[in-house]
Amino acid sequence: MRNNRPLARTITRRAFIQAGTTGAAAIAAFTNDSLGRVAAAAGRVADRAPADLARDETYWREIQQAFTLDRTIINLNNGGCCPSPRVVHEAFKRYLDISNQAPVYHMWQILEPNIETVRRRLAAAFGCDPEELAITRNASEALQIAQLGIDLKAGDEIVTTNQDYGRMLDTWDQRARRDGVTIKKISFPVPPPSMGDLADRLLGAITPRTKLLHFCHITNLTGQIFPVRQICDAARAKGIKTIVDGAHAFAHFPYTLADLGCDYYGTSLHKWLLAPIGTGFLYVRRENIESLWPLTATAASKAKDIRKFEEIGTHPAANHNAIAEALSFHEGIGTERKAARLRYLRNRWVDKLRSNPRINIHTSLDPAQSCAIGTVQITTVPTAKAVPQLWDKWRIIATPIVHAEYEGIRVTPNVYTTLEEIDTFIEAMERIAEGS
Ligand SMILES: Cc1ncc(COP(=O)(O)O)c(C=O)c1O
CATH class of the missing domain: 3.40.640.10 (Type I PLP-dependent aspartate aminotransferase-like (Major domain))
Structure with missing residues (x-):
C-alpha cells in the first residue's frame, strides 16, 4: 500500500524465488534452528502452568541460548531497547541483503x-x-x-x-x-x-x-x-x-x-x-x-x-x-509464560533485597500492578553513585531514575537473563549498600 506500484500486484512468490537467487541463497545460509528449538522446548512443556515453568531452568536455558549476547556484561536494562533473538536478527539482516540487490525492486516490490x-x-x-x-x-x-x-x-x-x-x-x-x-x-x-x-x-x-x-x-x-x-x-x-x-x-x-x-x-x-x-x-x-x-x-x-x-x-x-x-519467537514462548518468568526473575532479587534496611523498593509487588520492571533505591548511597559502581565493579548495566519526587535504580531482566546474573546483582547491591 505504501509503495502501491502496479508491478507489486503481478509478482508471484515463485517469480520472487526465481528472480532473487541471491536472496534465496542468503536464506539458506542464514537458516538456523533456534526457533525450532524454542518451539520444541515449548512442545515438551505444553501442559505446565506458567508459574511452574517459570522455575524450570532447563526450559529457560533453551531460550537463553537463542540469543547472541556478550555474557561478560550483565544487561539489566531491557527497558531501553533489547537484543533480538538470533533468528529475528538474521531475518532482519537477510531482508537488508535482499533489499540491497535492487532496492526499487526487491525492497519496494517484493518485501514492502x-x-x-x-x-x-x-x-x-x-x-x-x-x-x-x-x-x-x-x-x-x-x-x-x-x-x-x-x-x-x-x-x-x-x-x-x-x-x-x-x-x-x-x-x-x-x-x-x-x-x-x-x-x-x-x-x-x-x-x-x-x-x-x-x-x-x-x-x-x-x-x-x-x-x-x-x-x-x-x-x-x-x-x-x-x-x-x-x-x-x-x-x-x-x-x-x-x-x-x-x-x-x-x-x-x-x-x-x-x-x-x-x-x-x-x-x-x-x-x-x-x-x-x-x-x-x-x-x-x-x-x-x-x-x-x-x-x-x-x-x-x-x-x-x-x-x-x-x-x-x-x-x-x-x-x-x-x-x-x-x-x-514470542508466540513460541507464550505471553503468560514469559510474564511468569519475568516476575520470577524480578521477585528473586526483590525478595532478597527488600529485607535490607538500607534498601527501598519503589515498585508494587502486586502481580496486577507490575511485572519485569523493578525500581530500587539504596538509601545510603545516591543513585548517581550507585549506578556507576554497578558498572565499574560488576559490569552490570542498570538505569538511574531520578524523578523530582524519588530516585532509584531501574532493573529490567529479560527472558535471556540467567539466575547467576540476578544473584550477582543481589550481591553487588548488598555490597554497595554496606559501602564495601
Ligand atoms: C513510557 C515510555 N513511553 C515512550 C517511550 C518511547 O519509546 P521509543 O524510544 O521506542 O520511541 C519510552 C521509551 O523508553 C517509554 O519508556
Whole structure:
C-alpha cells in the first residue's frame, strides 16, 4: 500500500524465488534452528502452568541460548531497547541483503507489500482490526501522531501524570507553547496505595475543559501498571478521548485491546517483543482515524486509511518485516509464560533485597500492578553513585531514575537473563549498600 506500484500486484512468490537467487541463497545460509528449538522446548512443556515453568531452568536455558549476547556484561536494562533473538536478527539482516540487490525492486516490490502480513499478525496479537493498526518506527512516533494529530484549540485541557515519559510530556509542552492548550500533570506515590487510587487521581483532575487523558499502561520509571480499562471507560462516558502509552506493555504481560478500551495506543516493538530496533505500532480506534492528522501529510483520498500514518517516505522494509519473526519467537514462548518468568526473575532479587534496611523498593509487588520492571533505591548511597559502581565493579548495566519526587535504580531482566546474573546483582547491591 505504501509503495502501491502496479508491478507489486503481478509478482508471484515463485517469480520472487526465481528472480532473487541471491536472496534465496542468503536464506539458506542464514537458516538456523533456534526457533525450532524454542518451539520444541515449548512442545515438551505444553501442559505446565506458567508459574511452574517459570522455575524450570532447563526450559529457560533453551531460550537463553537463542540469543547472541556478550555474557561478560550483565544487561539489566531491557527497558531501553533489547537484543533480538538470533533468528529475528538474521531475518532482519537477510531482508537488508535482499533489499540491497535492487532496492526499487526487491525492497519496494517484493518485501514492502508483506508489511500487510505483519499488520495482520500484530492486530491479531493486540486484538484489534488490522485496519486500525499502523506500523511505526517506535512508540514515540506512534504517540506523537496521536498527540500532534488531534485537533485541539487554545484553552483545551489534557490530563496526564508527572511520571509519563519525558518525550511525550515534552510533546504536550510544545503543543501548549504552540496552540495554547493546558497540560495538567497529576502526581502519585510509588508504589501507590492501590490501582483505584491511580484512577481516582487521573479522573479527579478532569474539568469541563478536559478533552484528553494521556497516561502509561505501565510506567518506565517504576513499572507501575495502570487500571487502563477503568480509566478509559470513565473518560469515554464523559466524552473524553484517551491516549495510552504502551511502550513497555506489548509482549511483556498478557492483555488485549478488550482489556484497555482506549482511543489511541502506541507501543515499541524493540522492547519486549524483541523485534529489530526501529519498530513500533499505533492503534487508532476506527471512528478516530479520519479526524487524526498524520505527522507526514498525505492525500485527502487516504484520510480514512490507517496506512496514512505510515507514509513517511523511503525507509527500510527489513525492520518492519522482521517483526513477523519476533512474533513467532514470542508466540513460541507464550505471553503468560514469559510474564511468569519475568516476575520470577524480578521477585528473586526483590525478595532478597527488600529485607535490607538500607534498601527501598519503589515498585508494587502486586502481580496486577507490575511485572519485569523493578525500581530500587539504596538509601545510603545516591543513585548517581550507585549506578556507576554497578558498572565499574560488576559490569552490570542498570538505569538511574531520578524523578523530582524519588530516585532509584531501574532493573529490567529479560527472558535471556540467567539466575547467576540476578544473584550477582543481589550481591553487588548488598555490597554497595554496606559501602564495601
Ligand atoms: C513510557 C515510555 N513511553 C515512550 C517511550 C518511547 O519509546 P521509543 O524510544 O521506542 O520511541 C519510552 C521509551 O523508553 C517509554 O519508556
